[in-house]
Amino acid sequence: MNIINNALSAKNVRQHGMSTPKWTIKDKITQYKGLVTLYKRDRQITEVDTAVATKRQSKGLQSLRKAIDVDRNELNNAVVGDRQHLRNILADCKELQLAYQNLEPKIAVENIHQINFTKRKALDKLHYQMKLKSKQLIDLKLEESALQDRLKYEGFDKIKEEKNAQIITGKVQDALLKKEAALQIRQTYTQISDLMKKDALYFDGILLTIQNDYWFQCRCVLNATKQGQLATEYKHDREQEFVAIEKAIVQDMKLQKFDLDRMREQAENLQLDLKMLLRRDSDLTTCIPKVEESKDLAIIRRDLQKIETILKLLTDTTLVTSFEKIYPSLEMQRSQKKKLNALAKKCERDRDIILNKSNHAEVMRDLLKNTMVETTGEYKKSKLELIGSINKQYERTDTCNRKQLRMCNLTAKIRISLKQLQHLCMPIKIPTPQKEMKQNLFGSLISFVEEIPEPEEEENDGVKIIEEIIPKLQFLMSNVKERLDSSNNAAAYKVYEFLMKQRRPEPELEVINDESFLEGFNIEVSHILTREDIKKQSNEIVAANTQEDDLVFIPIKKKKRKFK
Structure with a gap:
């Protein structure tokens, strides 16, 4: 307020020039309001500056206080002594640490010097006594030697x-x-008898487990021989089917190649033959030449239908979408079979190890039951606690297994749906600039592939399948609203008529003998068994391993022990 009053004094008013009669009361009021706001702003700025200065000075005071405390501690340690340093020095000797850790360093040093003085004094006394005893021993030795000489001579x-x-x-x-x-021999024999009793219990358990393992292994060998026989028969049947399929596929590929060459020639000669085209309404029905069916053609069609049914059956069994993917899926199944066999062997080894450990644990448990030990009560208490923790872990494993099974089912359903989307999107071809395209006169683009594409391997990664599906679906959705105009329909009909007129009967292809496919290979090998030999050997193994009903070992099903 003093600043504002000074600003409104006669001297300052004279400086502002508001004393002239030209100024109205309103202008003077606005001018005074502006002066008041200016002085308020100056006061706020000064308050902020003072607050910043006070904060800076308080921080400096805090740092000075900390430095003063540190210097004071160092001065106190220099004058009185550092007790923490004394505790660290006395940490090796627990007795000295308990006696002098809370005393002043000077007192502790004086006491330690006194202890050293007393111990040194006692040590000197012992040295003196030892010197006297050594002199006495020398005198006694001399006396003994004199007496021995007297007796001897x-x-x-x-x-x-x-x-x-x-x-x-x-x-x-x-x-x-x-x-x-005799007492020592008796003690050793009692120890030997105790050890032999323990070994008898242990080896009885081992013999029982070996006997059970023998019966289980015999049963596994018998089942393995049966499975091996069935596997060899199934493999032989599949090999025969694949040989027939291979022949049909090779012949079909040759026909496709011939058709592609013919279509390529027709496309190249399209511009030359375009002048000869004439549109007639009757061409749609009469342009297809009718050929009388012969017996050979009917046999070929029947064989083709059989091959198609076999291939469809294989595609359904292997869960693939095309015939080219049958062989890669079978290769993948073979590799999965090898992995599962290795895993089964590993599980059998782990099972044997666990059975041996469990038998050993049962023997030790029986031994501990029959013997009295001081820590039996503690052992039982810890056993109950351990059993409780084991049951909790079993419950946790059951819940985790259920969650894992649920997640596996969900991922399997997601993967099946992704595979179905991938198979549905396979006919969609995304245009790429690398392919060579030829523009037709009617505005349609026709591309001819020179080489037959190799069968693609099935993708199992869900992320890659999604990355493959997204661009195809985007391309499909971008082309959904496009419709054919009347001009495009007319052009398509013209191309169709031209292709139907140029159709010719299929040329007779020379069927290559089966020997040409296997040129350079010997089919008959002496050391490889035929199907009849394998069946004969498997029948002999089954007959040798079968026993009469009254001699078959019937294992007793043991109840699973539950922790109580």
Whole structure:
């Protein structure tokens, strides 16, 4: 307020020039309001500057206080002594640490010096006593040597009673030694008998497990021989079917190649023969030449239908969309079979290891039941706790398995739907600039592929399938609204009429013998068994492994032990 009053004083008013009669009251009020806002802003700026200065000074004071505390601690440690350093030094000796860790360093040092002085004094005293004892020992040794020389060289004979006493003491010592040896032998034999009892229990369990494993392995061998026989028969049948399919596919591919060459020639000669075209309404019905069917043509059609049914059956069994993908799917099934066989062997090895461990654990449990140990109560208590934790882990594993099964079913359904979308989108071809295209006179683009495309392998990755489907669906949706005009329909009919007129009867192709497909290979190999040999061997194995009903071992189904 003082600043505002000073601004409105006569001197300042004279400076502003508001004393002239030209200024109205309203202008003066607005001018005064502006001055008030200016001075308020100056006051806020000064308040902000003072707040910043106070914060900076408070931070400086805090840093100075911290530095003063640190310097004060260092000064106190220099004057009195650092107790933390003393504790770290006395950490190796627990007795000294407990005695002097809370005392002042000077007092602790004085006490330690006093202890060292007393111990050094005791050590000097012991050295002096040891010196006296060594002198006494030397005197006694000299006296002993003098007495031995006297007995040796003066020739004193022993008394009769001394000789008898020596004989009796020798016999008594022999008897004591024999008694101790007998006691030691008895103790060793008792230990051996205890060990043999334990080994008997252990080996009885091992023999029982070996016997059970023998019967299980015999059953596995029998089932394996049966499965091997069925697998070889199935493989032989599939090989024969594949040979027939291969012949039909090779012949079909040759026919396709011939048709492609003929269509390519027709496309090249289209411009030359276009002048000879004449549109007639009757051409739609009379342009197709009728050929009388012969017996050979009917046989070929019947064989073609059989081949198509076989190929469709194979596509349904292998779950593929085209005939070219049958062989890759069979190769993939073979590799999966090898992996599953390896996994089955590994699981069998793990099963044997777990059975051995469980048998050993049962033997040890029986042994612990029959023996009394001091820690039996603690063992039972820890056993109950362990059983509770094991049951909880079993429950967690069951829930995790259910979740995993649910997720597997969901992923399988998603994958099946993606594969169905992929198969539905296969006819959609996205135009690419790399392909060579020829423009027709009617505005339609016709491309002829020179080479037969190789069969593509099925994609199993869901992300890649989605990346493949998205551009096709985008292309399809972008072309949904396009419709054929009348001009495009007329052009399509003209092309169709021209192609139907140029149609010719199929030329007779020379059928190549089967030997040309297998040129350079020997079909008959001496060391490879035929189908009849394999069946004969499998029948012999089954007959050798079969037993009478009264001699078959019937294993007793053991109840699964539940932790109580």
